[in-house]
Amino acid sequence: MTPSTLPLSGVRVADFTRVLTGPFSTMLLGDLGADVIKVEPPGGDDTRAWGPPFQYGAGGEGRESSYFLSVNRNKRSLTLDLKTPDGLEAAHRLIAGSDVLIENFRPGTLERLGLGWEALSAAHPRLIYASITGFGLSGPYRDRAGYDVIAQGMGGMMSYNGEAGGPPLRVGVAVADVFAGSLVTQAILAALYARERTGRGERVDVNLLESVVALGSSQVGRFLATGEVPTPTGNDHRSIVPYGTFPCADGFVNIAVGNDALWRRFCEALDLTDLGTDTRLATNEGRVTHRADLDARMLPGLARYSRQEVMDRLERAGVPCGPVNDLAEVFADPHVQARGVAVTVPHPTLGETTVTSPPWRFGGEALPVRRAPPTPGQHTAEVLAELGLPEPVGSTPAAPEPASD
CATH class of the missing domain: 3.40.50.10540 (Crotonobetainyl-coa:carnitine coa-transferase; domain 1)
Incomplete structure (x- = not known):
């Protein structure tokens, strides 16, 4: 131009x-x-x-x-x-x-x-x-x-x-x-x-x-709707599970399971069969409610794989994911x-x-x-x-x- x-x-x-x-x-x-x-x-x-x-x-x-x-x-x-x-x-x-x-x-x-x-x-x-x-x-x-x-x-x-x-x-x-x-x-x-x-x-x-x-935005909206004062949750999302930063065998990966269909594909991609068949976790509301139990069972499964293996599996399944890059990695990225x-x-x-x-x-x-x-x-x-x-x-x-x- x-x-x-x-x-x-x-x-x-x-x-x-x-x-x-x-x-x-x-x-x-x-x-x-x-x-x-x-x-x-x-x-x-x-x-x-x-x-x-x-x-x-x-x-x-x-x-x-x-x-x-x-x-x-x-x-x-x-x-x-x-x-x-x-x-x-x-x-x-x-x-x-x-x-x-x-x-x-x-x-x-x-x-x-x-x-x-x-x-x-x-x-x-x-x-x-x-x-x-x-x-x-x-x-x-x-x-x-x-x-x-x-x-x-x-x-x-x-x-x-x-x-x-x-x-x-x-x-x-x-x-x-x-x-x-x-x-x-x-x-x-x-x-x-x-x-x-x-x-x-x-x-x-x-x-x-x-x-x-x-x-x-949503933090303020939550407070105005409920009066609940939000507190730090690290990389976890208050209303979506699993959504955040997760450890693999050799690093960290960000994963965003934004709906129930993605949850089923997530479990299949990472061979987390017991989670995928647990009816308590079938909906996002259930996963938020049982977040602690889900994490305790999910994290050992992720630890079996390298960061690249997790991303390869999830990308093939259409589950949004990405690496946690430093700026050197950002500007070396072929897409960037x-x-x-x-x-x-x-x-x-x-x-x-x-x-x-x-x-x-x-x-x-x-x-x-x-x-x-x-x-x-x-x-x-x-x-x-x-x-x-x-x-x-x-x-x-x-x-x-x-x-x-």
């Missing part, structure tokens, strides 16, 4: 976000074809300094944080000091020509700079203004800063994640940030669609805490390689860098990585020239603190 045929070709995004939630969202918008202008303070996005690990170019030239590289493909970088008149003028010109503004400052920060929703929507009624915060634009926690680990804890996720009887456990990737970033992307796309009918932009408000609660999940692109200081590919296909085609993650201010002169402004010079004060990471 060429840039002009991408779904969001012609849409410009003024990206005033840093760290993870906002940059993840704007990366997705950039993947879909939007012209994302990443507005960075003179010191750059916070994550440029988050390391090690860093990636260096050949001969040691250049240094980029792997964290920054992971969420900033398909963007241009514009360095602005919003505390100077020149910086504010450039920001206003950028916003005037943009379809979307997205920001993750603490509530009130951009208002004090004259870049709040009320002022900008009055001047630019078609502007979509998306705010990402830790706790929302109202309520007693409105002014608190939000970070992923804080949201995972306050949103309940850590209370039901982890091993049974173990301490609260944070999910190993920043799911609050990434899920909130996905939600704000969806809201922006919906607002762009609505603008086609109404001719007006909209205020979008997404926060980390409510994103974690929404991500709780065939799908082009890792893409190597030219980079101005590193020579080249490898990033993940956009996670969609349109018309059977993968979306391109048009731009490597930019260096700080890489496109400042280019963008300011497009705005009819000279490149500013000035001091480099500390940037305002973001409302969320």
